[in-house]
Amino acid sequence: MDGKADGKQTHRRPVVIGLAGAAALGVTTVATKIAGSLGDSGASGGSSRLELSADSGDPSGVKSLTVLLGDALLPQQSAHTWRSTELATSRHSMVGFTWSGAGTPRVRIRSRVAGRWTPWRRLPVLEDVPDHGTTEASGRRGTHLAWIGGADGIHIDVAGARPADLALVLMHPGRLRGDTDVRPDRTRSQQHGAGRKRRTVAAPAILSRAQWGANEAWRDGAPRYNTTLEQVHVHHTASGNDYAEADVPALLRGFYRYHTKSLGWSDIGYNFLVDRFGRIWEGRAGGVDQLVRGAHTLGFNATSTGISVIGNYDAVAPGAPILTAVSQVAAWKLAAFGRDPMGTVAVVSEGSDKYRARKIASLPVIDGHRDTNDTACPGGLLYARLPALRSQVQQLMAGVPIAPPTVATVVAPVLTGTPAAGQPLAVTPGSYNPPDATSTYAWLRNGMPIAGATAATYTAVGKDIGAAxxxxxxxxxxxxxxxxxxxxAPAVVVATTTVRAVTKPRARSVVLRVRVSTVGGYKRPTGSVTVTVKKQTMTVPLVRGWATVKFPRVRPGRTTARISYPGDGGFTASTGTAKVRITRR
Known part of the structure; x- marks a missing residue:
């Protein structure tokens, strides 16, 4: 990091600011250690780096660091742009930015992953927030928390505004034992419907907070509860889509820490989260079967539940497992209150950037976050699937199970190669929706499976000659x-043949022993051969690849026998000649 005074380069060591210093910076709700500034040692080529650390005694395995981005770390480049140097860090996998006040920075980052810098990536502003006037409305704002996957460097670009307390949040929620083998508890909870006996949909399998490793000490206060449920709000985390199944518990711990420790909320904001594999996770504490008030849809948290899909669905379309999981939660929740998933409802806003406080908004019972707030959430590609999702919910509420969709071909696979004995045939894989669908192969001979032929390539053998x-x-x-x-294959399997003949001098006759064989020594050809000696022609069937051809009356002398094999059942045609001597006696 370049820090200069009087033309000389200076080097500053990290400064840790306690809560008193943080209060002066307007982040009194954030109980995170803040490194005040870093000198040249923070650059990627220096000897030091931004070091993440875990709280003492914290069992969650989350390492984090919050760094104030003042002039030393984020110098101004022009009237409304600021850019850091390439900063070295200890390993981190999630990145966010927080600030307070009305100014909204436009933040982009690059990350160093496996020694190479990624392209620039924009971090959208997090609009999934608590309602104004609630105890958890801290005044702290932020970007969505981005999933990087594993990086050791960061490069920051800010445009538009740089709030005085703009802070970088680095996080690495490492995997814990058990993250790789999480199984849902199949015990079904009954949805509470304010005394109404309307529950017609079974609760889906939901993975608990304990299963994703929530540190309950991070929560601040008891859960708050709503008195009714009118809507289901659909969100996305905008965090990234390249996570593995075993990464999901760590991702949830990261979201939880960011919401509570960096933004000052009382708990994770969403009531439920759904991963790209179709698993449903408990979000905010208080009971999945209760009307827990979330902090996900500004102005509309009082009569709703919020379901957030982990990933960025402006970038990719949601797969069927996602839609099914969201539908299951929505149907379970709405059925208890007799809500029509295809309908609309008049909801009184508590104040959002789209609907002022006390304004009555007519909204879909199942809506996307963008319907209530000025945001791109839940991503254009997920939002476009909401009509289909509503239909699925209606179907579930009617007691009709959802039939899983069929994998769709985007680019069809192609069979290449020549169908010939000893030559390989190969399948050039296609592409599909969902993109991570996998293919298996079964090779057939005349419509019957070939034992052991289950690879993407197959080399034809003797048994295949003449077969499809x-x-x-x-x-x-x-x-x-x-x-x-x-x-x-475009044709039956063929085998190339050769013809040769053996003869001995005979008196006034010719006897040829003709053999037709395959190149490569595959099975013996079938059919017949035609032999011409002088003006005589004779056709004789092959027996185990051989034919004996006799011409009893032939004038003495020397001549050439011409042999023709026209091919048969996959054996190619071939010709040959043989020198013949006929004696007088």
Whole structure:
């Protein structure tokens, strides 16, 4: 980091500011250690780096660091732009930015992953927030928390405004034992519907806070409860889509810490979260079967539940497992209150950037966050699927199970190669929706499976000569009906043949022993051969690849026998000659 005074380079050591110093900076609700400034040692080429650390005695495994971005770390480049140097860090996997006040910075970052810098990435402003006037409305704002996956450097670009207390939040919620083997508790909870006997939908399998490792000490105060439920708000975390199943508990611990420790909320904001694999996770504490008031939809948290899909659905379309999981939660919740998932409801706003306080808004019972607030959430591609999602919820509430969709072909697979003995045939894989669907292969000979032939390539053998080869490509994914595609070779399998003949001098006759064989020594050809000696022609069937051809009356002398094999059942045609001598006696 370049810090200069009187033309000389200076080096500053990290400064840790306690809560008293943090109060002066307007972040009194944030109980995170804040490194005040870093000198040249913070640059990627220096000897020091931004070091994350875990709280003493914290079992969650979350390491974090919050750094104030003043002139030393984020110098001004022009009238409304600021940019850091490439800063070295200890390993981190999540990045966010927080600030207070009306100014809204436009933040972009690059990350150093596996020694290479990623392209610039914009971090959208987090609009999933508590309602004004509630105890957890801290005044602290922030970006969405981005999932990086594992980086050791960061480069920051800010445009528009740089609030005085703009802070970088680095986080690394490492994996804990058990993160790789999380199984839902199949015990079904009954949704409480204010004494109404309307529950017609079974509770889905929901993974608990304990299963994702929530540190309950981070929560501030008891849960608050609503008195009714009118809506389901659909969100996305805008965090990234390349996470593995085993990463999800760590991601949730990261969101939880960011919401409570960096933004000052009482708990994680969402009531439920759904991962890209279709698993449902308990969000805010208080009971999945209760009307827990969330902090997800400004102005509209009082009569709703919030479901956030983990990932960025401006970037990719949601798969069927996601839609099914969201539908299951929505149907379970809405059924207890007799709500129509295809309908609208008049809701009194408590104040958002789209609807002033006490304004009555007519909104879909199942809506996207952008319907109530000025935000892109839940991403354009997820928002476009809300009509289909509402239909699924209606179907579930009517007692009709959701049939899983079939994997869809985007680019069809192709069979390449020549159908010939000893030559390989290969399937060039296609592409599918969902993109991470996987394919298996089964090769067939005349429509019957070939034992052991289950790879993407197959080399024809002797048994295949004259047969029609094909391959069935079956592509599947959890939550989808498998797709089977059949690819056929363009012709039967052929084998190249050669012809040779053996003869001995004979008196006034010719006897040829003719052999037809395959190149490569595959099975013996069938059919017949035609031999011409002088003006005589004779056709004789092959027996185990051999034919004996006799010409009883031939004038003495020397001549050439011409042999023709026209091919048969996959054996190619071939010709040959043989020198013949006929004696007088």
């Amino acid at each position: 080869l094909s391959v069935q490509v079956t592509t599947g994914h959890d939550g989808y009906t498998a797709l089977t595609e059949s690819l056929a």
